[in-house]
Amino acid sequence: MAKGKITPEFKIIRDMEKCVSCQVCHRVCSNDAHLYDPDAGEVTSEDSRCVGCHFCETLCPTGALTIRRNPSEIKLNALWSGRALEDITRQSSTGGVLLTGMGNDRPFPVYFDHLLLNASQVTNPSIDPLREPMELRTYLGGKPDRLEIKEGQKPEEVLKSFLSSQISLETPILFSAMSYGSISLNAVKSLAKAAREAGTLWNTGEGGLHPDLYPFGPHLVVQVASGRFGVHQEYLEAGAAIEIKIGQGAKPGIGGHLPGEKVTEQISRTRMIPEGTDALSPAPHHDIYSIEDLKQLIFALKEAVRYRKPVGVKIAAVHNVAPIASGIVRAGADFVVIDGLRGGTGAAPRVIRDHVGIPIELAISVVDQRLREEGQRNRASLIAAGGFRNSADVVKAVALGADAVYVGTAALVALGCHVCQKCYTGKCNWGIATQDPYLTKRLNPEIGARRLVNLLRAWSLEIKEMLGGMGINALESLRGNREQLRAVGLAETDMKILGVKPAGEAW
């Protein structure tokens, strides 16, 4: 029987009039999509190996290369799409689970694109952020039910009420959990340096903390995941906050797997596992089967750091997200991270990434609403994650009820990522999702950090512009203020869940 043939996803178009056979593309492509024939002195291409990362196109000195989506079309069929046929062909030859990287790319509605922001006109005039102070500073952590102030004291002594430990951010944007192992050390260093310079936080993910990165601890969230890789007292002490990872938007309900070939000597030391062995994170934490168990872990970690750092919990946005978040807050978490349907990953089974979970917009809204109804919204901060593409998404998330957001894919795009979704192969041409020393050199952490700082600065300026337009001078005043949002093209039920009125309806 003939082997099923898979049509290449991309076509490499080489303009032979421009190509000087310099072999740059042949040397740089980690997927061997460009072949050099020394006898003919010519470079040729193999379309089936191209993953669409555009690295060769960027580096070709003569501009001879263009990478296009393959225009070859199968007979149009609304049910049996090209992807459906390709998946069956692939699985019938390998018998394995289809893997992917990055976030869900299926055409589910992006609710942010159906929400529009308000702006002041005539009354409640807008504020010019270039001339007037605008406050983006965000404090994450539980706040007391009421504030009692002592009269006539120094500013640092004025608070009578007990305030648990807080994280102070200069902007409401943090870098989401990306482990050393899933991304290169240079990519991690870029994030760490940028977080320190921009006054925000980066996150170890479940990969432990490389010795070079301890100096970046004051701007770090250390994660405690089910595999407990690299978790020890010094690690917990190193960060500004601790995050217990229960779930992840790209793969709710399942564990993680870093293949042994990626567990290099350095990664093995950081994760405290033998070199070359698979790093498997179990799907559940084997000591958490109830909210009471979670409470025990939260307080064990608080004890471990003598209550000097906030302890949060990260979950995937699933159907029951509001009651789950409510239980987490009751269990004593200082912040809750909700990772939505479009959250990224280094590697996940595609069937899970594409079919499990709910969009982050709906999750933020229901969690914020539930915590308000229960009178415990102040007891924990809410960080939203999963597919934030621009500053408008951030502002809309805050208006729906988030205190801050995590960005992952956007940060990697700033470092050069072209979202080819092949992170799980470990052959990232941009030096990001790889441990190959030849490839990791391509990312200079100084340049990477500069680009990330620029991105955060640009988004922060835009957030101030949007706030000023609404006549709001502090981000905190926007949190959960859904009157500043209006919906276009959404069904009644969607608007009800989002708590947003249709465009055209007045206050």
Ligand code: SF4
């Ligand atoms: S990098 Fe450009 S010029 Fe050099 S061989 Fe490849 S296509 Fe030709």
Ligand code: SF4
């Ligand atoms: S990190 Fe690299 S492999 Fe992953 S999507 Fe981006 S470019 Fe592709």
